[in-house]
Amino acid sequence: MADEALFQFLHNEVIQYVYKSAENGEMENGRCVSKLEHLGFRVGQGLIERFTKDTSRFKDELDVMKFICKDYWTSVFKKQIDNLRTNHQGIYVLQDNKFRLLTQLSSGKQYLEHAPKYLAFACGLVRGGLSNLGVRSIVTAEVSVMPACDIRIMIKQVN
Amino acid sequence: MADEALFQFLHNEVIQYVYKSAENGEMENGRCVSKLEHLGFRVGQGLIERFTKDTSRFKDELDVMKFICKDYWTSVFKKQIDNLRTNHQGIYVLQDNKFRLLTQLSSGKQYLEHAPKYLAFACGLVRGGLSNLGVRSIVTAEVSVMPACDIRIMIKQVN
Numbered sequence: 001m002a003d004e005a006l007f008q009f010l011h012n013e014v015i016q017y018v019y020k021s022a023e024n025g026e027m028e029n030g031r032c033v034s035k036l037e038h039l040g041f042r043v044g045q046g047l048i049e050r051f052t053k054d055t056s057r058f059k060d061e062l063d064v065m066k067f068i069c070k071d072y073w074t075s076v077f078k079k080q081i082d083n084l085r086t087n088h089q090g091i092y093v094l095q096d097n098k099f100r101l102l103t104q105l106s107s108g109k110q111y112l113e114h115a116p117k118y119l120a121f122a123c124g125l126v127r128g129g130l131s132n133l134g135v136r137s138i139v140t141a142e143v144s145v146m147p148a149c150d151i152r153i154m155i156k157q158v159n
Numbered sequence: 160m161a162d163e164a165l166f167q168f169l170h171n172e173v174i175q176y177v178y179k180s181a182e183n184g185e186m187e188n189g190r191c192v193s194k195l196e197h198l199g200f201r202v203g204q205g206l207i208e209r210f211t212k213d214t215s216r217f218k219d220e221l222d223v224m225k226f227i228c229k230d231y232w233t234s235v236f237k238k239q240i241d242n243l244r245t246n247h248q249g250i251y252v253l254q255d256n257k258f259r260l261l262t263q264l265s266s267g268k269q270y271l272e273h274a275p276k277y278l279a280f281a282c283g284l285v286r287g288g289l290s291n292l293g294v295r296s297i298v299t300a301e302v303s304v305m306p307a308c309d310i311r312i313m314i315k316q317v318n
Contacts, residue, residue, distance in 0.1 A: 003163050006206065006234075011169070012205075013198050021180065042175075046164070047164060
C-alpha cells in the first residue's frame with residue numbers, strides 16, 4: 001500500500017512540476033507531455049531489466065507483448081491488461097478498463113482533457129520496456145471514458 | 160518489490176530531470192535541492208494523511224517524532240530509524256544507518272558529493288509529514304559515511 005501511494009503521489013507531483021515549469025516560461029507547454037514520456041521511458045528501461053532477469057527468452061513479438069500485458073502491467077499497475085488486440089502487422093492495442101493512474105480522477109467528462117498528462121508517463125514506461133527487449137515502437141494512449149484507456153503500440157520495423 | 164523499484168527509478172529520474180533543467184540554464188543550480196525538497200514536501204503531506212487516518216491522536220511532539228521514526232519511515236523506506244536523539248529543546252536527530260536511497264550508490268567517498276541530491280526529497284517527505292501533523296520544522300540531512308545519514312529536525316516554535 002505504502003509504496004503504491006508513494007509512487008502515485010510522486011507521479012502526481014512530477015506532473016505538476018513539469019507543467020509548472022511550462023507556466024513559468026521555462027519550457028514550452030507542448031514539451032511537457034514529451035518530458036513526462038521520456039521520464040517514463042527511462043524508468044521503463046530500468047524496470048524491465050529487473051523484471052526479466054529470471055525469465056526465459058521470448059519466442060516472438062507477440063510473446064513480448066503478452067509479457068507486457070500480464071507481468072509488466074501487473075507489477076506496475078496492479079492488474080492485467082483487459083484486452084489485447086493486434087492486426088498482426090505491427091500494431092497492438094492494449095485496453096485497460098480501469099487504469100490505475102486515472103482512477104483517482106473523477107470519472108465524469110469534466111477532467112477528460114487532463115487525461116493525457118496522466119498517460120504520458122505510462123506510455124513511456126511501455127516504450128522503454130519494449131525498447132530494452134529489443135522492440136522499437138511508438139506508443140500513444142487514448143481515453144474515451146474514464147478510467148478506461150487504450151494504449152496503442154506501433155512497432156517500428158527495423159530494416 | 161515492483162513498487163519499490165518503480166519509486167526508486169522514478170526518484171532517480173526526477174533528480175536527473177531537475178538537475179538537467181539547471182544545466183540547460185532553465186533554472187539556477189542552487190534551486191535544484193529546494194525543488195526536490197518541495198516535491199518531497201508535497202508527497203509527504205499526502206502520505207501522512209493516508210497513514211494516520213486510523214491512528215489515535217498524538218500525545219505530544221515526541222510522540223509524533225516516534226511515529227515518524229517507526230511507522231512513517233518503515234512505510235516509505237522499509238526500515239525503522241536506527242537512533243533518535245533529542246536535546247528536548249526542539250532539535251531531533253534521526254539516524255538511519257542504511258538509508259534506502261543511498262544504498263544504490265557506492266559506499267566509498269567517491270560519490271559523497273552527490274549525496275545531497277538523494278537526500279533532498281527525503282528531507283521534504285519528513286517536513287511535509289510533520290507539517291500536516293501540525294509541527295512546523297526545518298529539516299536537513301547529513302552524510303558522513305555512506306549509506307548512513309542523519310536527518311536533523313529543528314522545530315519552529317509557534318509564538
